[in-house]
Amino acid sequence: MQDVVQSVARTLSILEVLSDYEDGLGLAELSIKLDLHKSTVHRLLSTLIVMGYVEQNAVTNKYKITLKLFELGSKRIANMDILEIAKPYLKELMEKTNEVVHLVIRENTDIIYIDKVESETTIRMHSRIGRRSPMYCTAVGKAMMAWLHEKEVEDIWNKSDIHQYTPFTIVNLEDMKKELKLIKQRGFAMDDQENELEVRCIGASIFDYTGKPCAAISISGPITRMTDERIEQFSKWLIHYTLEISKELGYKI
Amino acid sequence: MQDVVQSVARTLSILEVLSDYEDGLGLAELSIKLDLHKSTVHRLLSTLIVMGYVEQNAVTNKYKITLKLFELGSKRIANMDILEIAKPYLKELMEKTNEVVHLVIRENTDIIYIDKVESETTIRMHSRIGRRSPMYCTAVGKAMMAWLHEKEVEDIWNKSDIHQYTPFTIVNLEDMKKELKLIKQRGFAMDDQENELEVRCIGASIFDYTGKPCAAISISGPITRMTDERIEQFSKWLIHYTLEISKELGYKI
DNA sequence: ACTTTAGTTCCATTATACGAAATCTTTTCG
DNA sequence: CGAAAAGATTTCGTATAATGGAACTAAAGT
Numbered sequence: 330m331q332d333v334v335q336s337v338a339r340t341l342s343i344l345e346v347l348s349d350y351e352d353g354l355g356l357a358e359l360s361i362k363l364d365l366h367k368s369t370v371h372r373l374l375s376t377l378i379v380m381g382y383v384e385q386n387a388v389t390n391k392y393k394i395t396l397k398l399f400e401l402g403s404k405r406i407a408n409m410d411i412l413e414i415a416k417p418y419l420k421e422l423m424e425k426t427n428e429v430v431h432l433v434i435r436e437n438t439d440i441i442y443i444d445k446v447e448s449e450t451t452i453r454m455h456s457r458i459g460r461r462s463p464m465y466c467t468a469v470g471k472a473m474m475a476w477l478h479e480k481e482v483e484d485i486w487n488k489s490d491i492h493q494y495t496p497f498t499i500v501n502l503e504d505m506k507k508e509l510k511l512i513k514q515r516g517f518a519m520d521d522q523e524n525e526l527e528v529r530c531i532g533a534s535i536f537d538y539t540g541k542p543c544a545a546i547s548i549s550g551p552i553t554r555m556t557d558e559r560i561e562q563f564s565k566w567l568i569h570y571t572l573e574i575s576k577e578l579g580y581k582i
Numbered sequence: 583m584q585d586v587v588q589s590v591a592r593t594l595s596i597l598e599v600l601s602d603y604e605d606g607l608g609l610a611e612l613s614i615k616l617d618l619h620k621s622t623v624h625r626l627l628s629t630l631i632v633m634g635y636v637e638q639n640a641v642t643n644k645y646k647i648t649l650k651l652f653e654l655g656s657k658r659i660a661n662m663d664i665l666e667i668a669k670p671y672l673k674e675l676m677e678k679t680n681e682v683v684h685l686v687i688r689e690n691t692d693i694i695y696i697d698k699v700e701s702e703t704t705i706r707m708h709s710r711i712g713r714r715s716p717m718y719c720t721a722v723g724k725a726m727m728a729w730l731h732e733k734e735v736e737d738i739w740n741k742s743d744i745h746q747y748t749p750f751t752i753v754n755l756e757d758m759k760k761e762l763k764l765i766k767q768r769g770f771a772m773d774d775q776e777n778e779l780e781v782r783c784i785g786a787s788i789f790d791y792t793g794k795p796c797a798a799i800s801i802s803g804p805i806t807r808m809t810d811e812r813i814e815q816f817s818k819w820l821i822h823y824t825l826e827i828s829k830e831l832g833y834k835i
Numbered sequence: 836a837c838t839t840t841a842g843t844t845c846c847a848t849t850a851t852a853c854g855a856a857a858t859c860t861t862t863t864c865g
Numbered sequence: 866c867g868a869a870a871a872g873a874t875t876t877c878g879t880a881t882a883a884t885g886g887a888a889c890t891a892a893a894g895t
Contacts, residue, residue: 332628332844335882336852337593341633348654351661357872366854371874375585380594390861390873394658396687396694396714401601402652403712408604417702434649441649449670459656461649585875587852589883610841619885624843643842 339365340373344382344394353386353393402459406443409434411535411544414577418570419446419546426563428550431456433469434543438489440470456549463489465505466498468520468532469545474505475512476534476542482509497522517564522552529555531564533571538579546571592618593626597635597647606639606646655712659696662687664788664797667830671823672699672799679816681803684709686722687796691742693723709802716742718758719751721773721785722798727758728765729787729795735762750775770817775805782808784817786824791832799824 346362347354354362360370374392377383381397406412415432423430423446432444442460464470464485474482486502499505512518517533524530532547548563549555599615600607607615613623627645630636634650659665668685676683676699685697695713717723717738727735739755752758765771773783785800801816802808 332625333632334589334593334625334629336587336589337626337629338633340587340590340593341630341635344654348657351658355872356874367873368854368856368875369852372585372587372852373590376587376590377594379586380591382594394654396655396658396689398651399655399658399696400694400712400714401597401647402649402655403710404601405604405647405649405652407710407712436649441653443652457656457660459653459660461653588850589852608841609843620842621844621885621887622883625883 336373339363339369340377343370343373343377344398347383347392347394348398350393353389353391355389355391359392406434409443410578411574412444415444415535415544415546415574418574419444422446422546422548422566422570423448425566426548426550426559428548428554428563429456431469431547431549433467433545433547435464435470435473435545436461438464438485440464440467440473440545462524463492465489465491466494466520466524467547468518468530468549469534469547470532471505471508471512471520472518472532472534472545472547473542475509475518476536479506482506494524495522495526499523515564516568519560520547527552529560531555531560531567533564533567535571535578536575536580538581540580543578544574546574589626592616592622593630596623596626596630597651600636600645600647601651603646606642606644608642608644612645659687662696663831664827665697668697668788668797668799668827671827672697675699675799675801675819675823676701678819679801679803679812681801681807681816682709684722684800684802686720686798686800688717688723688726688798689714691717691738693717693720693726693798715777716745718742718744719747719773719777720800721771721783721802722787722800723785724758724761724765724773725771725785725787725798725800726795728762728771729789732759735759747777748775748779752776768817769821772813773800780805782813784808784813784820786817786820788824788831789828789833791834793833796831797827799827 342363343359346359356367356371360367363370374383378385382395383392384395385392411434419430419432427448429445429447431442433440433442439461442456442458445456445458462470464474474485486505491500493500499508517531520530522528528549529552530547530549532545534542535544535546537543546567548567595616596612599612609620609624613620616623627636631638635648636645637648638645672683672685680701682698682700684695686693686695692714695709695711698709698711717727727738739758744753746753752761770784770786775781781802782805783800783802785798787795788797788799790796799820801820
């Protein structure tokens with residue numbers, strides 16, 4: 330363990346930094362950001378170019394990542410049954426609610442958005458396929474946590490970087506445990522401005538054939554539209570659809 | 583140039599191999615496939631694990647890639663206006679035709695599928711978001727090539743690995759030039775089983791504000807459904823919608 | 836119980852990655 | 866316009882850091 334190859338770690342950092350810059354970065358900028366010598370960065374970039382992960386703009390000299398990362402990354406989720414199975418349900422949910430509907434899967438302490446359906450009329454939400462968020466402050470994350478053993482919940486909590494995103498974020502483990510009990514009881518989770526002000530989401534978990542929560546769906550909207558009455562109605566649909574998807578994945582009862 | 587850091591190149595190869603195996607690979611398998619010593623592969627994998635790109639299954643010991651690659655890769659296309667702009671048009675095209683509609687962008691000699699809309703009734707196509715294909719044997723690729731200068735077409739051709747996928751694949755540059763002339767004239771391209779037997783696609787290019795072809799849309803279906811009469815109708819819609827999208831991107835006339 | 840196969844750790848060796856400096860290129864601005 | 870600055874690239878001597886053989890451990894197969 331703890332056996333890290335320097336050049337590789339540095340290269341991955343380069344990719345991570347570059348992925349944030351749509352128009353790419355120059356060599357000098359990059360080496361400052363990473364606190365590495367120019368020649369080192371240059372050499373690593375050359376390698377990335379040869380391997381097809383980065384390209385250099387012939388006129389500005391800026392380096393930016395190619396679509397190869399996207400290509401590789403997509404493979405990982407492409408052969409997930411859940412994507413295909415959930416699609417029609419996501420659409421229906423969106424049509425019924427006229428709000429943004431997300432599909433996420435879990436990876437350790439985080440959730441990753443892997444699909445999204447929004448109506449033309451919807452206000453553009455601050456979400457993105459591929460985005461990673463912590464479980465503890467999202468409706469989908471909490472919805473999945475509610476069905477895990479207490480031990481595992483504590484584990485997630487401890488490994489998470491708990492951050493008070495808004496005044497409503499739950500930052501206390503005991504409060505979270507109470508919240509999870511409530512979620513399990515009523516069948517869905519609510520994120521009431523815990524992640525982002527003015528935004529309310531409800532989420533419910535999807536279960537695989539072993540009964541483990543493996544994904545989740547959420548309905549999100551501005552607090553002005555996500556009223557208690559509408560949530561009352563939405564949650565019923567949400568629970569119904571997530572159960573349907575779980576069944577298609579082989580979940581029994 | 584030609585300055586490649588060995589360990590980095592090897593690591594990227596590991597990622598590429600791993601991305602093909604949904605359930606991961608064992609250390610031994612990997613080292614055989616890559617023709618590298620076990621300890622070397624192990625060290626590089628440790629680095630990938632520390633950096634969050636790979637995880638090891640605690641029970642099977644198999645290594646597989648995490649969603650981090652997907653996360654990074656998605657960033658690259660997330661802030662492309664084209665995705666948001668094209669979405670409603672893709673939907674409408676699908677609804678009108680009841681066939682699969684794809685959105686692709688170009689990267690050098692290839693096209694990458696970045697969005698896809700299919701109806702519930704559609705036969706599952708052999709396509710995938712994130713997939714890379716050569717330009718010369720796809721409707722979308724040819725549709726974009728038709729608007730490039732001859733010089734650039736030749737360049738793409740020379741850099742491409744021309745392969746006769748089916749008896750209908752165009753493998754001769756002169757034939758391709760004739761084909762491109764025809765495409766430019768009628769405004770859309772057709773892939774008549776050139777990429778995959780039994781499949782017919784039509785594609786048309788989208789242009790950015792500089793007038794360069796920057797993306798393309800295709801309608802694909804089995805040859806039995808993609809009759810000449812339907813293609814006649816589809817192509818009109820396709821040309822109309824791609825022009826609309828181009829306009830939204832700032833394309834004049 | 837013995838053999839085989841796979842994964843992990845150790846360590847001596849030197850190939851390999853490093854970074855200082857020099858060079859080349861482009862941009863800035865006095 | 867020309868000098869200077871900023872940025873990118875290349876070179877090269879040096880030492881570090883990556884390598885791979887070997888030993889060790891664990892599990893699976895016979």
